[in-house]
Structures are given as structure tokens and as C-alpha cells.
Amino acid sequence: MIKLYAKAKLPTMAGMFDIYTFENDEHQDHAVLVKGDVTGKEDVPLRIHSECLTGDVFGSRRCDCRDQLIRSLVYLGKQEYGMLIYLRQEGRGIGLLNKIRAYSLQDQGYDTVEANLMLGLPVDKRDYTFAVEVLKYFNVKSVKVMTNNPAKMDFLLEHGIRVTGRIPVKSTPTPYDEFYLTTKRERLGHQL
Numbered sequence: 260m261i262k263l264y265a266k267a268k269l270p271t272m273a274g275m276f277d278i279y280t281f282e283n284d285e286h287q288d289h290a291v292l293v294k295g296d297v298t299g300k301e302d303v304p305l306r307i308h309s310e311c312l313t314g315d316v317f318g319s320r321r322c323d324c325r326d327q328l329i330r331s332l333v334y335l336g337k338q339e340y341g342m343l344i345y346l347r348q349e350g351r352g353i354g355l356l357n358k359i360r361a362y363s364l365q366d367q368g369y370d371t372v373e374a375n376l377m378l379g380l381p382v383d384k385r386d387y388t389f390a391v392e393v394l395k396y397f398n399v400k401s402v403k404v405m406t407n408n409p410a411k412m413d414f415l416l417e418h419g420i421r422v423t424g425r426i427p428v429k430s431t432p433t434p435y436d437e438f439y440l441t442t443k444r445e446r447l448g449h450q451l
């Protein structure tokens with residue numbers, strides 16, 4: 260069971276949230292944004308977002324990460340309650356250094372799956388255990404997951420979380436991320 264470390268108000272561009280950090284977070288840097296009171300609630304809208312420095316912070320168009328992050332925040336900001344769990348697992352868990360190596364291969368024409376494999380790295384090394392612990396901490400009864408990635412929903416279901424729906428997080432494709440989005444759909448099973 261995770262333990263609360265600190266909680267504070269976080270006024271954002273999408274309205275007022277509370278930000279939580281937890282003691283048992285081995286990275287010490289995951290963040291949980293909560294809108295309203297989610298304790299004991301059913302059908303809690305939930306975004307589990309994996310860190311993408313290039314997209315989330317720099318606005319890179321190579322991926323749809325920032326678009327999804329902003330859309331999720333804006334959506335959650337309009338709800339009575341909801342959560343965004345921001346996991347610091349950059350590059351689908353391979354880290355920034357390796358992600359940029361993978362980008363370099365993608366610049367040569369390989370897709371995002373091939374690039375990871377050529378580097379001897381897993382295609383998706385992410386772990387959502389922390390998110391499961393957070394949901395249990397808040398005694399959330401069931402969630403509606405904001406994602407296009409069925410693997411994320413499967414993970415929650417396999418770890419005892421009741422998933423009552425999926426909220427698609429559509430982004431607007433650009434010439435820069437079209438190939439990436441096609442690869443996500445065709446090779447990673449995303450429902451785009």
C-alpha cells in the first residue's frame with residue numbers, strides 16, 4: 260500500500276487540481292493530479308500518461324503525446340471528478356537517451372517498433388503498478404480510462420481494477436506524426 264508524501268493545490272490551464280506525491284514511489288517523481296473528490300467513486304475518468312519530454316515539454320510533433328496530455332487535462336478539468344496519473348517512464352520505459360537513439364533510426368526510415376528492436380530494447384517496457392496502487396489508495400471503485408491503447412486497460416483489469424469504459428483520446432495527425440500513428444495502430448494495436 261502506498262503512503263501519501265505530500266499534497267498541494269495545483270491551479271492549471273484546465274482548472275484547479277490537487278497534486279499528490281507518494282512515499283513509496285521508487286522514482287520519487289511520479290505525479291498524481293486529482294480533480295474533485297474521487298474517493299470511493301464509480302466510473303472515475305482516468306488518464307494514465309507516460310512521460311514524453313520531447314512532446315509534453317518541448318511540443319515535439321513526432322508523436323501525439325502533448326496533444327493527448329492537453330486534451331486529457333482539459334477534459335478532466337470539466338468533470339466533477341477525475342484523475343491524471345503522470346508516470347515518469349520516458350520513451351515507453353527505455354528512457355530519454357535510448358528514445359533519442361531510436362529516433363535517430365526512425366530518421367533513417369525505420370518505424371518505432373523496428374527501432375527499439377534494432378537497439379535490443381523492448382518495444383514497450385512500461386509498468387502501471389504504481390497507477391494501480393494509487394487507485395487502491397483512493398479506494399476508486401471503477402474507472403473509465405482515457406486511452407487508445409488496449410494494453411493499458413488489460414493491465415488494470417489483470418490487477419483487479421474495474422474498468423467500466425474507455426474514453427478515446429483522439430489527436431489531430433500532422434505530417435510529422437502520421438507514420439508514428441499508423442505504426443501505433445497497425446503494430447501496437449492502438450484504436451486510433
Ligand SMILES: Nc1nc2c(ncn2[C@@H]2O[C@H](COP(=O)(O)OP(=O)(O)OP(=O)(O)O)[C@@H](O)[C@H]2O)c(=O)[nH]1
Nearest residue numbers: 309310311322348349350351358361371406407408
Ligand atoms: N521508444 C519510443 N518511445 C516513444 C516514441 N514516441 C513516443 N514515445 C513514448 O511513448 C510513450 C507514450 O506512449 P504512446 O504509445 O504514444 O501512447 P500510450 O500511452 O501507449 O497510449 P495512449 O493512452 O493512447 O496515449 C511516452 O513515454 C513517449 O515518450 C518512440 O518513437 N520511441
